[in-house]
């Protein structure tokens with residue numbers, strides 16, 4: 001049991017963010033509301049796995065996340081994965097957070113994932129250990145159903161065993177539950193934005209203006 005069982009979980013939101021967009025921002029905002037989080041810590045992946053290398057550097061993606069989240073006191077940004085050499089394994093990041101004196105082993109942490117990332121969880125390094133370190137909160141995402149029948153068998157079993165319907169239950173333990181939440185469906189992806197930028201089309205209203213200005217000033221995606 002946590003020292004303070006009523007403490008709200010802190011959301012942990014990792015991503016490649018190449019670039020960050022309103023799908024990410026609404027996910028973090030709606031998770032905070034629906035899962036009753038204390039806030040969300042954004043952690044851009046330094047060297048993301050199981051995907052193509054990002055188009056821009058880790059530091060540039062970190063800056064975009066800082067620009068996008070500035071001004072929201074419920075959000076903060078962690079440069080830990082960007083500052084670390086080597087692949088960005090989430091389990092190691094969670095272990096680092098648990099070792100940091102501010103969290104210890106009692107504070108509820110909740111790893112935020114979109115439904116597509118959740119379905120791929122069995123491919124992650126030491127994926128079963130993730131639930132020893134944090135709860136998992138899964139956002140609905142258009143095109144990616146969250147139901148046991150569509151998940152890989154090992155994950156479907158885990159999902160059935162760990163499912164938690166009540167946000168209040170997430171405060172009763174430091175880790176181990178899987179919750180889902182139905183965020184506003186937004187069919188926005190960073191892939192789509194990169195495709196728009198590559199053909200010189202406007203990405204406006206898919207991501208914050210501050211991020212677009214940075215992309216332009218730094219010539220991050222050269223055709224735009």
Ligand SMILES: Nc1ncnc2c1ncn2[C@@H]1O[C@H](COP(=O)(O)OP(=O)(O)OP(=O)(O)O)[C@@H](O)[C@H]1O
Nearest residue numbers: 015016017023113114115117141186188189190191
């Ligand atoms: N529109 C969205 N709705 C719900 N979840 C999302 C959405 N966009 C991204 N996510 C989630 O945010 C996290 C970080 O995603 P990521 O940075 O890879 O963005 P992406 O748009 O999926 O990028 P890409 O198209 O490059 O794969 C993942 O858990 C992903 O599932």
Ligand SMILES: O=C(O)c1ccc[n+]([C@@H]2O[C@H](COP(=O)([O-])O)[C@@H](O)[C@H]2O)c1
Nearest residue numbers: 014015016045049050088089090124125
């Ligand atoms: O730990 C792993 O093995 C692992 C494998 C794939 C993805 N992740 C993390 O999942 C988050 C979302 O990844 P992505 O590729 O959808 O941007 C991001 O924080 C990645 O570091 C982590």
